[in-house]
Amino acid sequence: MPVDMTVWQGRSDPEDGSLGLRWHEVIKPADEANEPGIMLLGFACDEGVSRNKGRTGAFDAPITIRKALANLAWHHTEPAYDGGDILCNDGNLELAQQRLGEDVCRALRQNHKVIVLGGGHEVAWGTFQGLGSYLLQKQHVLQTQHTPRGGFKSEELDIVNKVPKIGIINFDAHFDLRNPPPGSSAERGSSGTPFQQIARFCELQGWPFNYACLGLNRASNTQALYDKADKMGVLYFDDCELTHQRLPLIIESLEHFIAQCDYLYLTIDIDVFPASTAPGVSAPAARGVPQEIIEPLLNTVLSAETTAGSKKVLVADMAEYNPRFDIDTQTARLAARLAWTIARALR
Template identity: 70%
Template structure:
């Protein structure tokens, strides 16, 4: 199916030549990808939020984020491609997540970095499936190396660090009974933990910006059992910033790869009104920006960004005011893209 590039429009400044470019003049459809770059994917979905009893509207988010991003100035180096949207129109969230995972895995195999625009935070389980399957394929490829005369070298389990800026843990257990396999926007990191358990991988999860009023004690207890690094919104202040940065850096250093996911409801409602669950308090943008610095700067031994995939979740255009939240999402995507390539 051809990729709809009609959203990528905006101002042009031909008098400034190559130095006057904006995103809409540079982004290419994925079917024209002939060198490594950044792959943008959309996950148009409200089903997870609906199942989690939240207010819907995030389905329209991927196109709204593209539209705002399109007019931003181009200060990047490597090519950026648009891989189109996975759309969940029939309530079959599990199939949509599987398809997103396939697209993420394919893009990683093609040596792209990936940025995904959700959708509700159920996008995270689709994204993590893609990362997990990509790393499993790398493990299996490594296991077939070697000759008949020597055993192939054993590969240690990959250490994938999930860093989630979010007012919620999203560690809920799926419902019991016949629907136990049905997730929601509240379950993605429970599902990721289960994936890691089945593969004998360590589960490394950091959740920053929690609203204690929005997470039950059961979720805090579960996070403690799983060894989650977490910080409440009340802890993410300038006073405690140095300590948080030190703990975050230690977490990053223990990871081979990073998956960065930002739920826009981590920001105050005045900054991000267009989300499924607005935050009464939230975390100021400048604090989040400083916490992002070591994440975006993290490099592996080959000198490449540790981040494999980043996604943005829970933008809800239906409740946005004067595109405040769209501009925030686009600014975050712009910043992440510039850092990982």
């Protein structure tokens, strides 16, 4: 399906030459991708928010974030591409998540770093399906390429049999570890279930579930969810713990978490920010975490590298931006700035 590039519009400063470019002048549709770069994908969906009894409107988030991103200055060194939107406008959330996973997997196989613009936080289960499929396919390729006639050497067995250690880092006011409602199938999720679904996927694959959630609003998460997170070994910090005074300790804990992971999946629920900063979300935060606290933590995640020198973050997404309740598009500009920051750090 052709990508609609008409949304990419903004100011031009031709008198400044190549140093005066903005995103709308540089980004290309995915079918023109001839070298690795940043792949933007949209997940236009709020079916998960609706199922989770939240206020809808996140469906229009991807296009609105693109409009805000279009006019930002281009300070990047590698290309950026728009892979278009997965639309969930028929209530079939599970199919939309599957299709998003296929697009994410394809982009990763093409050696792009991926940024997904949601959508409710049900986007996370779609994003992770793509990352999981990519790593499973990568492992299969290694098995095919490293099968000698006389059997495997010990170091080859290490490569083939190594269990991928994926670190999931979620900036969020909510755990989103809910179980599906009674009487529904395990596959039927919502914006409140994605990390439970990811945990189940990891269990079925025999992979560890490494989950960190930063910025929790304790008043919006039941004790049952905290108990569940403790049993699952989740690293978490409440919003009231994320202060300037405690920041060095939080960063140290986050670095220890990252050091144990081979790959990272970064997901940002915009409702982690205060409602005064991000009014346009599905569930506004009465307190939230200030941007000046989030940024150094985000930089810690984005700067993490493997021993080979590549970035550990393979894919990132943003969720719960709701244009219907935004004020003067200030939340859209925040989301666009986050996408800009992630893209610059990864490429």
